Amino acid sequence: MAVEDNQHGKRIPAVKDKKWKVYIPEFLPPDKPQREILAEIAKIETGLARDEAELIAKVSRADAVLLTLKTLMTRQVLESCPQLKIIGKYGVGIENIDIQAATELGIPVVNVPRVNSNAVAELSIGLILAVMRRIQEGRNHIAAGRWRDESFLGDELIGSRVGIIGYGDIAKGVIKKLQGFEVGKILVFTESKRREKPEFKNVTLTNLQVLLKESDIVTIHKSLTPQSQGLIGRREIGLMKKTAYLINTSRGSLVDERELIRALQERRIAGAALDVYEEEPLPHDHPLLFLDNVVLTPHIGGSTRRTRLQMVTAAARNVADFMEGKRINPRCLVNQEVWKIVRIAKNRFKPL
Numbered sequence: 001m002a003v004e005d006n007q008h009g010k011r012i013p014a015v016k017d018k019k020w021k022v023y024i025p026e027f028l029p030p031d032k033p034q035r036e037i038l039a040e041i042a043k044i045e046t047g048l049a050r051d052e053a054e055l056i057a058k059v060s061r062a063d064a065v066l067l068t069l070k071t072l073m074t075r076q077v078l079e080s081c082p083q084l085k086i087i088g089k090y091g092v093g094i095e096n097i098d099i100q101a102a103t104e105l106g107i108p109v110v111n112v113p114r115v116n117s118n119a120v121a122e123l124s125i126g127l128i129l130a131v132m133r134r135i136q137e138g139r140n141h142i143a144a145g146r147w148r149d150e151s152f153l154g155d156e157l158i159g160s161r162v163g164i165i166g167y168g169d170i171a172k173g174v175i176k177k178l179q180g181f182e183v184g185k186i187l188v189f190t191e192s193k194r195r196e197k198p199e200f201k202n203v204t205l206t207n208l209q210v211l212l213k214e215s216d217i218v219t220i221h222k223s224l225t226p227q228s229q230g231l232i233g234r235r236e237i238g239l240m241k242k243t244a245y246l247i248n249t250s251r252g253s254l255v256d257e258r259e260l261i262r263a264l265q266e267r268r269i270a271g272a273a274l275d276v277y278e279e280e281p282l283p284h285d286h287p288l289l290f291l292d293n294v295v296l297t298p299h300i301g302g303s304t305r306r307t308r309l310q311m312v313t314a315a316a317r318n319v320a321d322f323m324e325g326k327r328i329n330p331r332c333l334v335n336q337e338v339w340k341i342v343r344i345a346k347n348r349f350k351p352l
Contacts, residue, residue, distance in 0.1 A: 020323050021045065023062035025071045028090045030309065034066075034316035041323055056080045064319045069093055075101035088319040089334075091116065091302060091311060093251065095224050099335055109334040110318040114169050115311045116302030121173030123301045124219055124249045127273035131245050131295045132157065132217070140292070155216075155243075155270070157181040163215030164188045165208070165231070166222035166250070174219060175200060187211045212239040217247065224251035234259040237269065245271050249301045252277040261287050264294060275301050 020042035027034060027046065038044055045062065048070065049055035055072075059065060059081045066088040067073065073087060075098045087097060089111040102109050130136055133154040141152065162183050164171050167190035175186055179200060186203045189211045198205065208231075212218060218240065222228055232246070233256040240246070246269060248255055257278045263269050271293035279286075280299060288294055302311070318332050330336070 020063045021061060022064045022066060022319060023058050024066045025049065025058075026068055028068055028308070028312050028315075030312065033309065033313045037313070037316040037320050041320060052077060059084060064088065064323060066090070066315060066319055067096065069096050071096060073097040073102070078102055078105055078107065086110065086319060086322045088315055090315045093224070094334055095251070103335040103338045106338060108322065108328065108338050110322070110328060110332045111334055112311050112314045112318070113331055115314060116304075116307040117169040117173050119304045119307045120170045120221075120249050120301040121177060123275060123297070124170070124174050124221070124247060125177050127247050127249065127275065127295055127297070128157065128217055128219065128245070131247070131271045131273040131293075136295045137292050155245075157183055157217075159184045160216040161185045161187065161214055163211040163218040165211070165218065165220045166190060167192060167205075168221060168223075170249075171221035172199065174221065175203060187215055208236070209239060212236055213241075215244060216241065217245050219247035220250045220254055222250055222254060224253055229253050230256050232256065232260070237263045240269050242268060243270050245269065245273065247273045249275040252280065257288075261291070264291050267293070271295070275299055 021044075022038055022042045023045045024034075025046065025048045035044065042064070045058065047058070049058055052072075052074070056077055059073075059077060060083065062081075063083060064086045065071075065073070065084065068090050073096060078084065078098060078101045084107055087102060087107055087109045089097065089109065092111055092113050094109060094111055097109055099109060134152065138148075138152070141147075157178070158181060160183050162178060162185075164175060164186060167188050171188070175188075176199075178186060179202075183202070186200070187206050187210065188198070188203055189206060189208045220232070222231070231254050237246075237256075237259055240263075246255070246260065252274075255278075260272060264272060265287075273295040274288070275297045276299055277286075277288075282288065282296070282298070288296060302308075314332075318328065322328060
């Protein structure tokens with residue numbers, strides 16, 4: 001079994017046979033291109049674990065894992081699986097993985113950034129239009145045997161102020177697409193320590209309070225962290241205009257759902273359009289389902305045929321590249337600092 005140094009000077013495997021084992025609790029379809037990539041170099045085990053004990057048993061037999069958000073990689077799991085060499089994640093979100101523990105244990109975590117950025121940005125625009133023009137409500141109106149009347153008036157994007165929370169690839173994609181709608185002004189709130197220079201003349205960086213007070217549409221494009229959980233709560237919703245709309249295609253837990261529901265029920269904001277929720281899937285009796293000023297989609301932001309194929313292929317390729325001793329794309333490596341960990345045990349880089 002050959003072993004070579006990668007670009008970081010760390011010892012990683014170079015594989016010529018099928019001695020490696022990859023555990024994929026559930027394939028994000030389509031699975032065929034992933035199997036084609038991995039089957040040549042590794043044995044694949046699938047099947048969701050019923051509890052943490054079963055998960056540990058499955059992961060302990062693996063050199064690599066490839067996960068959706070459903071599988072929780074806690075410190076307990078990671079510390080119980082000393083042979084685990086790499087964690088692959090479909091998509092961008094990594095809140096189901098204890099990144100600090102993985103880093104301390106010398107386990108690289110790789111995800112697939114940017115692949116679905118355009119798809120999420122497009123859905124965000126679609127949700128803005130849907131809630132402002134009452135599109136979903138209009139369908140229900142017709143189904144109930146009614147037609148338009150003077151109460152069925154919506155709002156337009158032209159001349160409006162749009163608040164963007166976050167300034168990553170998706171947020172920038174939304175801003176770019178908004179230019180064609182002739183919006184009046186775009187306010188951006190970002191906690192990035194980098195000195196951002198707005199790419200468009202009508203974009204202004206500001207603080208969250210000003211953004212919420214002045215925006216006609218507030219759309220969230222921020223990752224979920226312990227610090228950002230509940231970012232939009234009672235106080236923040238209270239700052240919004242009564243005529244404003246809230247859009248969330250990031251993570252449900254960024255918004256205090258109970259406070260949002262109260263605000264919608266009491267018409268303290270005009271409406272909301274949501275693709276993500278605190279609990280997923282959304283229970284059939286959830287209060288959001290009974291509000292007429294809400295547009296709901298089932299977490300489909302990145303779910304297009306094009307992006308799905310690109311995502312699953314890239315996710316499998318990340319894991320395969322590592323096992324074959326190839327260079328990991330720095331953009332895909334979540335915990336860059338993992339290479340600084342001197343306690344990486346050599347036996348992590350030997351097949352089980």
